Amino acid sequence: MAVSSLAGTDETTLVAQARRADDRAFAELVRRYEAKIFRLAQHITQNREDAEDVLQETFLKAYEHLDQFQGQSKFYTWIVRIAVNQALMKLRRRKTDKSVSLDEGIDTGEDTVTREIAAWDEDPEQQFSREELGEILDAAIQSLAPPYRSVFVLRDIDELSTEETAEALGLSIPAVKSRLLRARLQLREKLTRTFKRKGDDAFAYL
Numbered sequence: 001m002a003v004s005s006l007a008g009t010d011e012t013t014l015v016a017q018a019r020r021a022d023d024r025a026f027a028e029l030v031r032r033y034e035a036k037i038f039r040l041a042q043h044i045t046q047n048r049e050d051a052e053d054v055l056q057e058t059f060l061k062a063y064e065h066l067d068q069f070q071g072q073s074k075f076y077t078w079i080v081r082i083a084v085n086q087a088l089m090k091l092r093r094r095k096t097d098k099s100v101s102l103d104e105g106i107d108t109g110e111d112t113v114t115r116e117i118a119a120w121d122e123d124p125e126q127q128f129s130r131e132e133l134g135e136i137l138d139a140a141i142q143s144l145a146p147p148y149r150s151v152f153v154l155r156d157i158d159e160l161s162t163e164e165t166a167e168a169l170g171l172s173i174p175a176v177k178s179r180l181l182r183a184r185l186q187l188r189e190k191l192t193r194t195f196k197r198k199g200d201d202a203f204a205y206l
Contacts, residue, residue, distance in 0.1 A: 013025075058083040
């Protein structure tokens with residue numbers, strides 16, 4: 001296939017070729033990042049059809065405005081910002097969306113919230129299969145308000161740096177750190193409730 005011949009090409013070269021109207025190069029960029037963009041969109045919108053729309057709109061806008069990409073950041077960081085904007089527009093248009101909480105309007109530079117986290121009697125893997133644990137964690141992530149959910153997905157799932165996440169979301173670095181901390185605290189609290197444990201910290205990777 002034509003696209004597969006570009007699989008080993010570095011991103012900078014692909015972007016340069018795409019800006020010269022090389023559709024094969026742009027198709028390779030889409031292939032590399034569409035799964036991540038779809039997952040991010042689904043986490044924000046909590047709706048598969050909306051996520052599919054966001055995916056299409058993101059790459060369409062990226063293609064239309066490719067000449068505006070300055071190359072000062074990664075191409076993925078740039079399209080993440082487009083995707084987040086498209087996903088949040090979906091939420092604003094969806095009047096009945098219940099996932100947008102009052103927390104969304106809070107200044108993200110606020111001080112740290114302290115929570116008491118109880119520990120668990122047993123390793124959760126002794127009670128649940130890895131598939132079940134994955135579903136439980138995914139449900140907990142989906143329950144986060146969109147501002148926290150997007151930061152958590154980019155930092156802890158897609159493993160972008162704090163700086164890249166800040167650039168992608170148009171936030172300050174302190175704001176990213178604040179939202180990430182709150183997302184992690186909320187997830188730990190939700191997971192603690194789910195597994196009905198008491199005591200020490202659990203899910204050390206959060």
